[in-house]
Amino acid sequence: MILDKEVQRxxxxxxxxxxxxxxxxxxxxxxxxxxxxxxACVAAILAISFFT
Structure with a gap:
């Protein structure tokens, strides 16, 4: 629980x-x-490693 920050909605x-x-x-x-x-970064890394 965050008590220090005041959240403005x-x-x-x-x-x-x-x-x-x-x-x-x-x-x-x-x-x-x-x-x-x-x-997107994880998908790009997986695609690069798959095609190389």
Whole structure:
């Protein structure tokens, strides 16, 4: 559990049509590309070692 860092989330709040004082809250998420980059590097290394 991380206690030292304060995490700020980006929220998108929109009123719901047809209702009084109700809102839809959606969290905007950033894409985490670290896993995809790691997978691409491993695939490239395997391809190079296979074809040489």
């Amino acid at each position: 980006k929220l998108k709040i929109e009123p719901i049509e047809g209702s009084y004082n109700s809102y839809a809250v959606q969290e905007r998420e950033k894409k985490d590309w670290r896993g995809n980059i790691y997978l």
